[in-house]
Amino acid sequence: MVSSVGLVSVIVLLLIGFFLFKEAFYIFYKAGAMKVLFGTAWYPTYDPPSFGMLPLIMGTVVVTFLTAVMAIPLGIATAIYVAEIAHHRVKEFLKPLIEMLASFPSVVLGFFGMVVIAPILSNWLSPILAEKLPELLRSTNIPFISTTLADFCYNKLFIASGLNISTAALMLTVRAIPVISSIAEDALTAVPRTYREASYSLGANKWETILRVVIPASVSGLSVAVILGIGTIIGETMIVLMVAGGAAVIPYWIFDPARPMPAAIAAEMAEAPYQSLHYQALFGVGVLLLIFTFILSLISDFISRKYRAVRIGEKI
Amino acid sequence: MTGHHEVTREPFEMVRKKKINLKESFFLSLIRMLGSAGAIILFIILSFVLYNGVHILSWDFISKPPIEAMTKGGIFPVIVGTVLLTFICMIVVIPIGVTTAIFLSEYSKPGLLLKTVMMSMYTLAGVPSVVFGLFGLAVFVVAFNFGMSLFAGSLTLAIMVLPYIISTSEEALKAVPYSFKEASLACGATKWQTIRKVILPTAMPGILTGAILGTAKVSGETAPIMFTAAAFFTPGVPKSLFEPIMALPYHIYVLATAGTHIEETRPVQYGTALTLIVLVLGMNLLGIILRSRQRKKRAW
Numbered sequence: 001m002v003s004s005v006g007l008v009s010v011i012v013l014l015l016i017g018f019f020l021f022k023e024a025f026y027i028f029y030k031a032g033a034m035k036v037l038f039g040t041a042w043y044p045t046y047d048p049p050s051f052g053m054l055p056l057i058m059g060t061v062v063v064t065f066l067t068a069v070m071a072i073p074l075g076i077a078t079a080i081y082v083a084e085i086a087h088h089r090v091k092e093f094l095k096p097l098i099e100m101l102a103s104f105p106s107v108v109l110g111f112f113g114m115v116v117i118a119p120i121l122s123n124w125l126s127p128i129l130a131e132k133l134p135e136l137l138r139s140t141n142i143p144f145i146s147t148t149l150a151d152f153c154y155n156k157l158f159i160a161s162g163l164n165i166s167t168a169a170l171m172l173t174v175r176a177i178p179v180i181s182s183i184a185e186d187a188l189t190a191v192p193r194t195y196r197e198a199s200y201s202l203g204a205n206k207w208e209t210i211l212r213v214v215i216p217a218s219v220s221g222l223s224v225a226v227i228l229g230i231g232t233i234i235g236e237t238m239i240v241l242m243v244a245g246g247a248a249v250i251p252y253w254i255f256d257p258a259r260p261m262p263a264a265i266a267a268e269m270a271e272a273p274y275q276s277l278h279y280q281a282l283f284g285v286g287v288l289l290l291i292f293t294f295i296l297s298l299i300s301d302f303i304s305r306k307y308r309a310v311r312i313g314e315k316i
Numbered sequence: 317m318t319g320h321h322e323v324t325r326e327p328f329e330m331v332r333k334k335k336i337n338l339k340e341s342f343f344l345s346l347i348r349m350l351g352s353a354g355a356i357i358l359f360i361i362l363s364f365v366l367y368n369g370v371h372i373l374s375w376d377f378i379s380k381p382p383i384e385a386m387t388k389g390g391i392f393p394v395i396v397g398t399v400l401l402t403f404i405c406m407i408v409v410i411p412i413g414v415t416t417a418i419f420l421s422e423y424s425k426p427g428l429l430l431k432t433v434m435m436s437m438y439t440l441a442g443v444p445s446v447v448f449g450l451f452g453l454a455v456f457v458v459a460f461n462f463g464m465s466l467f468a469g470s471l472t473l474a475i476m477v478l479p480y481i482i483s484t485s486e487e488a489l490k491a492v493p494y495s496f497k498e499a500s501l502a503c504g505a506t507k508w509q510t511i512r513k514v515i516l517p518t519a520m521p522g523i524l525t526g527a528i529l530g531t532a533k534v535s536g537e538t539a540p541i542m543f544t545a546a547a548f549f550t551p552g553v554p555k556s557l558f559e560p561i562m563a564l565p566y567h568i569y570v571l572a573t574a575g576t577h578i579e580e581t582r583p584v585q586y587g588t589a590l591t592l593i594v595l596v597l598g599m600n601l602l603g604i605i606l607r608s609r610q611r612k613k614r615a616w
Contacts, residue, residue: 009433009478010436016440074353081352106538297438
């Protein structure tokens with residue numbers, strides 16, 4: 001009896017896969033998998049509708065990339081600070097704080113992005129970057145700076161709406177830091193004390209020890225942290241739903257709006273009639289999300305098995 | 317533990333103080349700066365919500381239903397919705413999670429089965445919350461015909477938090493020393509008696525702590541309940557399991573993005589956000605404190 005209950009997580013996972021594929025199968029079958037996956041027009045409510053998911057996929061890819069650029073260094077740095085540098089009293093205070101940040105409701109982060117970060121970007125930062133800065137640069141009369149660079153600032157740093165992929169990436173970074181840092185901290189702590197002692201006894205200082213000994217020794221665990229962090233970013237819904245801007249177009253610049261995959265599902269599901277093509281297309285987006293995160297889980301599981309890096313599972 | 321840590325650390329500190337390396341101190345302070353960023357951001361967001369929300373919180377706000385298109389009044393049914401949702405979710409998930417954990421820690425043998433179970437748990441833990449929402453919609457709302465309801469939302473959340481409950485329970489069970497089991501078995505108890513009378517009671521505080529932390533996770537989730545349970549407005553508190561409910565996280569989202577009174581309901585939004593944060597972080601803090609006390613108190 002007990003062993004059959006033990007399989008519950010396997011069964012649940014299979015059921016999730018089965019029901020999502022079942023609901024999504026028809027859209028890929030009828031509209032053509034290639035056309036759906038690489039179509040650039042997501043107009044689900046037009047007549048005739050068009051279900052090209054590329055804008056949504058690219059939205060997720062670009063937002064995830066922007067977030068990763070900020071969140072990975074900050075998350076790893078937090079882990080190094082907590083595990084290696086902080087005094088144990090600071091550590092005892094910081095560790096629970098990071099854990100609390102990990103379960104901070106993402107809807108509040110999205111709300112904060114909407115009411116604080118977005119207005120700051122469009123009302124305060126944009127006039128400085130796109131008006132004051134070009135003026136200042138033009139008045140310098142230095143060849144390249146007063147022409148090309150000033151025009152660039154004028155054209156590209158104008159922020160039409162504060163709800164764009166930069167704001168989303170900023171708030172997603174807050175969401176991803178605790179995930180990355182708590183796993184990375186485990187990996188750093190797992191490095192045996194003797195490694196550090198050997199390094200110190202050879203005359204290395206603390207920074208050299210961290211950089212040359214502790215980080216290389218825990219690199220597999222750190223990569224698990226990064227991969228699971230990216231998984232969290234891809235799947236995070238409320239933040240991108242509230243602050244990414246919502247336009248289903250491929251973003252080309254950091255101040256463009258986007259509609260990443262989770263945001264599309266969350267925003268459109270309520271208005272998609274049951275069993276309509278739109279409903280099935282949204283399940284198709286869900287299937288893609290499931291596949292993305294499944295691949296990431298496989299990779300991180302492979303790494304942590306092969307190198308015995310960290311025990312994942314309770315961390316996310 | 318910490319005392320020992322201090323003693324072994326001392327010699328390196330002395331070495332470090334001897335020569336001040338510019339490069340070293342630059343990078344260490346850089347790490348310090350970047351490393352405290354998360355804590356600082358949390359502090360900023362917390363104080364912002366506190367500053368804007370604290371004058372809205374009052375007894376009336378948490379005990380009265382909303383009035384005048386939600387621009388005035390309280391959020392009583394919203395709080396009740398979140399509490400019920402979380403409570404039912406936990407009632408469903410704890411028996412299943414703990415049984416699975418017992419299997420994993422007491423009955424499983426290393427092999428393909430255990431590998432598959434662990435792998436599926438990791439994967440399940442990484443599945444995006446909105447995908448759980450889709451699953452809940454397809455299965456509980458439509459296939460089981462529960463409709464958009466409290467029950468469908470609770471079951472969806474239960475599936476989402478299952479891997480977390482399993483792994484915290486498993487950790488609690490594994491922390492029970494082997495000598496306890498040996499003593500019980502030596503007294504002639506069967507394996508099942510040992511689990512029921514010795515291992516489970518000893519692990520229970522740890523399991524409950526995991527459940528409290530799981531509760532904190534679940535009560536802040538929005539995406540899984542969006543299509544399975546949450547409604548923009550319901551008249552009063554739900555009277556059965558099969559009615560839609562209002563929930564704190566969804567209430568914030570929907571007031572801040574939809575409807576015609578976004579600016580007028582801003583105070584309610586801040587108040588709701590503060591209530592949710594107090595609830596989630598309070599549960600979290602409780603769990604963390606309980607856990608660290610258990611670790612300190614552990615005599616074996």
